[in-house]
Amino acid sequence: MDDIYNYFGLCLSCLIYLVPMLICAFIGGKMSASKGRSYTEGFILGFFLGIIGLILVWQLPRGEPSPKDGTGKKCPHCGKTVKQDTVICWSCGRTMQ
Numbered sequence: 001m002d003d004i005y006n007y008f009g010l011c012l013s014c015l016i017y018l019v020p021m022l023i024c025a026f027i028g029g030k031m032s033a034s035k036g037r038s039y040t041e042g043f044i045l046g047f048f049l050g051i052i053g054l055i056l057v058w059q060l061p062r063g064e065p066s067p068k069d070g071t072g073k074k075c076p077h078c079g080k081t082v083k084q085d086t087v088i089c090w091s092c093g094r095t096m097q
């Protein structure tokens with residue numbers, strides 16, 4: 001009986017840590033994807049760093065737009081493709097004007 005109790009006790013304490021980690025991971029992934037960056041990048045940051053990871057993802061510069069977008073323009077400084085409404089280049093961090 002003690003073994004079973006320990007087994008469930010261990011599972012519960014795992015869940016207490018795992019559930020918020022997974023929630024942060026999913027939020028981080030979505031935030032990262034909405035910035036045009038890799039979903040996995042935000043997922044990993046959110047999972048391992050929790051709220052701090054989410055803040056890091058939030059502060060990351062925007063990523064490269066997806067190729068299917070087709071409405072991008074070229075950065076005059078570094079030549080990388082950026083979204084049409086981009087003000088600051090995701091690659092070199094300089095303004096478009």
Ligand SMILES: [Zn+2]
Nearest residue numbers: 075078089092
């Ligand atoms: Zn640039």
